[in-house]
Amino acid sequence: MKTANGHEIIQLFESWSPKFFALEGDPIGLQVGQLNRQIQNVLVTLDVTLQVVQEAIDHNCQLILAHHPPIYRPLKNLRTDTPTGNIVELCIKHDIAVYAAHTNLDVAPGGVNDLLAEALELQKISILDETYAESVMKLAIFVPTTHSEVLRHQLALAGAGQIGNYDSCSFSSLGTGRFQPLDGSNPAIGQLNTLEQVEEEKVEVVFESSKKSKILKAMYEYHPYEEVAFDIWELDSKTNNQGIGRIGLLEQPLSLDEFAEKVKEQLKVPFVRIVGDATKSIRKVAVLGGDGNKYIQTAKRAGADVLVTGDLYFHVAQEAQLLGLSVIDPGHHVESVMKSGVSVKMNNLCEEKKYSCRFISSSISTEPFRVK
Numbered sequence: 001m002k003t004a005n006g007h008e009i010i011q012l013f014e015s016w017s018p019k020f021f022a023l024e025g026d027p028i029g030l031q032v033g034q035l036n037r038q039i040q041n042v043l044v045t046l047d048v049t050l051q052v053v054q055e056a057i058d059h060n061c062q063l064i065l066a067h068h069p070p071i072y073r074p075l076k077n078l079r080t081d082t083p084t085g086n087i088v089e090l091c092i093k094h095d096i097a098v099y100a101a102h103t104n105l106d107v108a109p110g111g112v113n114d115l116l117a118e119a120l121e122l123q124k125i126s127i128l129d130e131t132y133a134e135s136v137m138k139l140a141i142f143v144p145t146t147h148s149e150v151l152r153h154q155l156a157l158a159g160a161g162q163i164g165n166y167d168s169c170s171f172s173s174l175g176t177g178r179f180q181p182l183d184g185s186n187p188a189i190g191q192l193n194t195l196e197q198v199e200e201e202k203v204e205v206v207f208e209s210s211k212k213s214k215i216l217k218a219m220y221e222y223h224p225y226e227e228v229a230f231d232i233w234e235l236d237s238k239t240n241n242q243g244i245g246r247i248g249l250l251e252q253p254l255s256l257d258e259f260a261e262k263v264k265e266q267l268k269v270p271f272v273r274i275v276g277d278a279t280k281s282i283r284k285v286a287v288l289g290g291d292g293n294k295y296i297q298t299a300k301r302a303g304a305d306v307l308v309t310g311d312l313y314f315h316v317a318q319e320a321q322l323l324g325l326s327v328i329d330p331g332h333h334v335e336s337v338m339k340s341g342v343s344v345k346m347n348n349l350c351e352e353k354k355y356s357c358r359f360i361s362s363s364i365s366t367e368p369f370r371v372k
């Protein structure tokens with residue numbers, strides 16, 4: 001086991017929930033402190049409150065990983081007599097960094113929305129609204145046949161040639177490469193100012209655009225030539241599709257009120273608000289943690305019988321009624337399912353990496369509402 005610093009821990013987290021999954025303008029990432037310090041414990045929380053920071057101090061945490069960014073709108077000052085300033089002050093005084101993973105964690109496979117869909121025991125879960133896809137790229141390299149096998153192998157190790165459930169996919173064709181080394185060159189094959197002919201292989205591989213730099217690095221490292229001849233271009237297809245919200249099926253259809261009971265039980269909330277007829281049959285369920293007011297039409301278009309989401313507005317509820325879409329609002333705090341979900345996932349990843357760091361799920365409820 002080795003001690004990891006903040007950068008290593010966040011790199012590990014972002015290998016699962018990368019920043020580029022976040023919706024535009026979302027203020028995610030490091031918000032308070034720095035990541036150069038060694039991390040023994042990380043507190044995972046939905047929100048950062050003074051009580052949560054105190055909990056982090058009590059558990060000897062050097063980092064708080066929060067779903068809701070504590071600094072959501074840009075600060076005009078850092079007065080410590082304001083609620084946010086007070087939280088930042090307490091963190092700084094105790095060398096605690098705060099890192100926010102918001103919509104990127106909603107989108108990530110196994111993130112907030114998958115955790116909610118699993119808690120509701122949905123089956124055949126898919127994405128409700130696609131927000132991210134990567135373009136597929138193609139690389140064609142001309143390499144002497146003597147070096148083609150090593151190069152193909154190294155490109156595959158760098159992630160090239162993954163298609164569905166297959167890896168190491170490539171295509172080769174044989175041909176003749178020609179070149180004349182000029183003064184100042186240092187050719188791997190051939191003589192200065194002499195036209196050379198080499199039996200070469202054209203190796204073609206596809207890959208996701210996010211892997212481009214890693215694959216080009218492998219290509220330059222394992223190609224013998226001083227000047228590598230290659231073509232690279234973007235294809236008209238996308239991969240690694242990700243998105244926000246989930247939609248899935250109940251094993252057995254339930255009435256809306258029966259399903260509402262299930263939501264209360266599974267998401268551990270004392271009450272839910274319901275839009276729709278009590279006896280309406282529910283089979284297809286859309287779920288979107290947090291504020292899903294903008295996703296009424298999306299859920300309807302996706303064929304959902306009901307949308308489970310928080311912070312439902314009066315007029316949006318009326319719009320849903322008109323559309324014939326049922327809605328169940330269990331509150332925004334159900335997203336606290338992320339506390340244990342993230343802790344379990346990150347403790348597994350830390351174990352694989354042999355990091356001694358432990359992720360602790362905050363035991364403080366940040367639900368501001370009480371029901372009477």
Ligand SMILES: [Zn+2]
Nearest residue numbers: 289290291335
């Ligand atoms: Zn939220």
